[in-house]
Every structure is written in C-alpha cells, then in structure tokens.
Amino acid sequence: MLDAKAYVESVKAAIQQRDPEQVEFQEAVFAVLDSLVPVLEKHPRVIQENLLERLVEPERVIEFRVPWQDDAGSFHVNRGYRVQFNSAIGPYKGGLRFHPSVNLSTVKFLGFEQTFKNSLTGLPIGGGKGGSDFDPKGKSDSEVMRFCQSFMTELARHIGPDLDVPAGDIGVGGREVGYLFGAYKRLRGYQNGVLTGKNLTFGGSLARTEATGYGLLYYTQAMLHANSDQIAGKKIKISGSGNVAIYALQKATEMGATVVTVSDSDGFVYDPAGIDDGVVRQIKEVKRGRIKEYVKEVPTAVYHPGSVWDFDVEYDIALPCATQNEIDEAQAKAMVQQHVKYICEGANMPSDEQAIAVYHENGIAYGPAKAANAGGVAVSALEMSQNSERLSWTFNEVDDRLEKIMHDIFAESEKAAEDYGLAGNYQAGANIAGFKKVAIAMIAQGLV
Structure with a gap:
C-alpha cells in the first residue's frame, strides 16, 4: 500500500x-x-x-444546450451545467452561476468545494453546483425570463427536493430564482423545496438574502475571539459590491468596524470615513448601476479604477467578496506590508495558491471560503427545513441559528487543525473537518 x-x-x-x-x-x-x-x-x-x-470524481455531470430568444427575435445558444458532486450526507445542494466565465472546470471546482462547505455546516446536505455561460448583465427582464425557462426545461428532470436543490450564485439572484421556480412548477408541479433563495411569498426564508455576508462576519468574529481580539475598531477592506459584500459591509459596520472599500469589475471606492451600505444597496440592487456612482452621493469618497487589492492603505482585515483568484502573490505580499492580520473569504476561492502561501508564511490568520462563506448554504438548508415543515421562522430565529452554525464551523476547524498538529492553520482544519464527515459516510455506504 x-x-x-x-x-x-x-x-x-x-x-x-x-x-x-x-x-x-x-x-x-x-x-x-x-x-x-x-x-x-x-x-x-x-x-x-x-x-x-x-x-474527486463527481457522481454525475450534466451538460446541455440552452437556446433562447432575445427581444429583437434573434436566437442564441448557451451551455448549461449541473455537477452533482457528492450525496454521501444528503441531497446535492449548491448554487447556479450565470456568468461568461462559467465552464465545466469552474463548476466542478465549485461543486467539490461545496461538498466540504456543506459538510462543515453540520446539516444533511451533499455538494453540487451548476450554471451557464449566459451573462444576465444588459439583458431585459423578458430576456432573462426566457433564458431561465429554457434552462429549467432541461434541469427540471435532474433535480427535486430530496435529490438536488439548486440556489443562486453570481448572476442568479431573486429575479432569476423566481423565473426558474415558475418554470419548474409548470413542468413538475408545485414543490417549494426544489430551489432555495426564493421570494418570501412562495417559500423563501427570512435572513437568506443577508446570510452569506452576515455569516462571513460571524465567522470572522469567532476567529478574532480565538486570537484574543475583536472586530470593533478595526479597519476593513471589502472587495465586491454584490449581495455578499453588501451584507458583510452592513454587519461589519454594526459590529463597530470601519469598512473603507467596496468594488466592482471596473474599480473601487475608498472612503476613510466608512462606506455607507445603504448607498451601495441603492446603486447595486435598485439602480443596478456601477460602483463609481457612489462618489456622486458621498463627498468623502474617491473612486479608483483597477483592483482594490492594489490600493496602498493600512488596514486590519481583508474580506474578499468578489470572485475567484482575485488576489495573487504580489497583492498578498502588499497585505503583509499594510499590516493585515486577518483574511476571511466571502467569495469562492478568491486567493490563488501563491497568495495563500504568503498568508501562512507571514502569520496572517486565514479563513478559507469553504468555512467563512458557508452562511448562504446554511440558511438555504434552513429554508429547506422550513419548506418541509410548511413553516416560516422569524428573522431572529434564522439569524441566531446562522450565528451558531458559523461559530461552530470555526470551532470545529480550529479543533481539527489542533488534533492533527496544525494549530492555527484554519484552512487545513476546515478541509479536515469537512472531509472526515463525508469520508465516514462514504465508507459506511460501501462502494458509492
């Protein structure tokens, strides 16, 4: 052997x-x-x-074409994917991503990570992921609806409340989930547990919108507490300005921190007085605008093109909430020079391999995405529970459960690292803690 x-x-x-x-x-x-x-x-x-x-081999990979018609009557074809990665501890669970960068490699990596993330929540859900190279930006509501209906025409035969439960991800918010659910209902009948991230009027959960961002801060809070520190008074850089970034910003501010940046794919806003989450929400969620519009509303803010991680300013905590591989080795070394003490990932795999090595070599406490951003899928699983019981819990009930789940994830990761002689390595601890539960289930179930 x-x-x-x-x-x-x-x-x-x-x-x-x-x-x-x-x-x-x-x-x-x-x-x-x-x-x-x-x-x-x-x-x-x-x-x-x-x-x-x-x-490491997915249980099932589904790839299909998605034909759709734009408002001018022209026909288009995109590729759709659903990777059902591992069902050892429960039905496949993971989001759908609509973005031009989506390909099979991306969806497989996300599904693999989702397996361990879901395991860490302590809830009975397996790992899956899906999406399409369709770009909803610049599309009308009617075009997005027609695409979602075509996408679900194929996906519907592969999912179900006890089989595979998709949710949103990049490019798939409440609008898209609503269209997808409506299409599924017409094809298969009303089953409100088949998708999560739904509108509250048809089976959604309170606190789901806030869950990933809030959960990121609960995890960060636990990490700082373990290092005899606290969030209040800290200066934080956040990248991104989507759902995760907005609610991470809101919760960080509530906890007494000052968030000095948010960004989008064009550039970033810096405000030493602290970013206003209400203004960001208005720009991104209501107007669907670009983050540079922020400086028109807030006179203390300055807009810069490029990456927020290339901006030279001292701060304490980094919360990357944009996309994968947004931080490279050079940018990680800049963090060291800027005296960053903690990094917790709100996006999926935002730090590349070389950047992570820099964190470890320089003593930056590092919370990997599979642990730090598990709040979204945790509340999605809580939404599944409410759907099964035909109940709706209060915001505070869900938020309290979320906070406990995120603190437990950190505690289990910390203990797993210590048990295997890797104290302080929260990345290894998360991998080990997530793996052990899946491995025990797979061995117990035999050749699966």
Whole structure:
C-alpha cells in the first residue's frame, strides 16, 4: 500500500491525466488533498478503499444546450451545467452561476468545494453546483425570463427536493430564482423545496438574502475571539459590491468596524470615513448601476479604477467578496506590508495558491471560503427545513441559528487543525473537518 504522500500524488496525477485542461478544478482539489496527508497517515483505511480517487470524481455531470430568444427575435445558444458532486450526507445542494466565465472546470471546482462547505455546516446536505455561460448583465427582464425557462426545461428532470436543490450564485439572484421556480412548477408541479433563495411569498426564508455576508462576519468574529481580539475598531477592506459584500459591509459596520472599500469589475471606492451600505444597496440592487456612482452621493469618497487589492492603505482585515483568484502573490505580499492580520473569504476561492502561501508564511490568520462563506448554504438548508415543515421562522430565529452554525464551523476547524498538529492553520482544519464527515459516510455506504 502507498504511503499517504505517495497516495495523494497518485490521485493528483490521475486528475491531471484525465482532465488536464481543468485548471480551476485542479487548483481547488490539490489544495485540499495536500492538507489531508495527516488524516491519511492516521487512518490508512482511506487509502485502502481508494477513497480520495472516488471523492474527486463527481457522481454525475450534466451538460446541455440552452437556446433562447432575445427581444429583437434573434436566437442564441448557451451551455448549461449541473455537477452533482457528492450525496454521501444528503441531497446535492449548491448554487447556479450565470456568468461568461462559467465552464465545466469552474463548476466542478465549485461543486467539490461545496461538498466540504456543506459538510462543515453540520446539516444533511451533499455538494453540487451548476450554471451557464449566459451573462444576465444588459439583458431585459423578458430576456432573462426566457433564458431561465429554457434552462429549467432541461434541469427540471435532474433535480427535486430530496435529490438536488439548486440556489443562486453570481448572476442568479431573486429575479432569476423566481423565473426558474415558475418554470419548474409548470413542468413538475408545485414543490417549494426544489430551489432555495426564493421570494418570501412562495417559500423563501427570512435572513437568506443577508446570510452569506452576515455569516462571513460571524465567522470572522469567532476567529478574532480565538486570537484574543475583536472586530470593533478595526479597519476593513471589502472587495465586491454584490449581495455578499453588501451584507458583510452592513454587519461589519454594526459590529463597530470601519469598512473603507467596496468594488466592482471596473474599480473601487475608498472612503476613510466608512462606506455607507445603504448607498451601495441603492446603486447595486435598485439602480443596478456601477460602483463609481457612489462618489456622486458621498463627498468623502474617491473612486479608483483597477483592483482594490492594489490600493496602498493600512488596514486590519481583508474580506474578499468578489470572485475567484482575485488576489495573487504580489497583492498578498502588499497585505503583509499594510499590516493585515486577518483574511476571511466571502467569495469562492478568491486567493490563488501563491497568495495563500504568503498568508501562512507571514502569520496572517486565514479563513478559507469553504468555512467563512458557508452562511448562504446554511440558511438555504434552513429554508429547506422550513419548506418541509410548511413553516416560516422569524428573522431572529434564522439569524441566531446562522450565528451558531458559523461559530461552530470555526470551532470545529480550529479543533481539527489542533488534533492533527496544525494549530492555527484554519484552512487545513476546515478541509479536515469537512472531509472526515463525508469520508465516514462514504465508507459506511460501501462502494458509492
């Protein structure tokens, strides 16, 4: 039998040979596999049953065409995906992303990460992800509706409340979820547990909109507490200005921090007096505008083109909430120079491999996305529970459960790292804690 390191390398080699072009997927998987070596050394049965090679291969990959018609009568075709990655601990659960960058590699990496993220919540949900290379930006409501209806025509046959429960992600908000749910209902009948992130009038949950951003701050709060520190009085950089960023901004401000930046794909706003979440919500959620409009409303703010992570200003906490690989090695080194002490990820895999190495080498406490941004899927699972019970919980009930889940995720990650001689490495701890629950289930269920 191979030793732990040799086994991990053999699995990585098999992935490279099978899917050499799937760079994003490889990056996500390799980071997890490397951190699991201490677990394999302690539990050789994982190697004996070749569990890792089974784990990194999705249970099912669905790829389909999505034809749709624009308002001018022209026809278009996009690609749709649903990767049902792992159902060892529950039905597949994970969002749908509509963005031009979506491809099979992206969806597989997100589904793989989702498996561990969902495991960390302690709730009975497996991992999945999906989406399309369709771009909803600049499209009318009618065009988005027709696309969603076409997308669901195929997806409907592969999902269900006890099989696979999609939700929103980048490019898929309440509008898109509503259109998708309406299409599913016409095809399969009313089953309000088939999608989460729904409108409150047809089975949605209070606090779902805020969940990922709020959860990010609850996790960050737990991390700072573990390091004898607190959020109040801290200066924070946030990237992004979508749902996650807006509610992370709101909760951070409520906790007494000063958030000095938000951004979009064109540039960022800096306000040393603190970003106003109400103004950001008005621009992004009501007007669907660009973040540069913020400076018209707030005289203390300045707009800069480019990446917020290239902006030289001292701060304490980094909360990347935009997109994957937005922080590279050079930008991570700049964080060190700017005396950043903590980074917690609101987006999925926003730091590349070299950036993460810089965090570890320089003692920056690092909360990886699979742990820090699990609040959204946690409340989605709570929405599923409410749908099953035909009940609706109050905002405070959901928010209290969310806060406990996020504190528990940090505590379990911290303990797992300590148990395997990696104290303070919250990334390894999250990988190990998430993996162990999935591995136990897979072994107990036999050849699955």
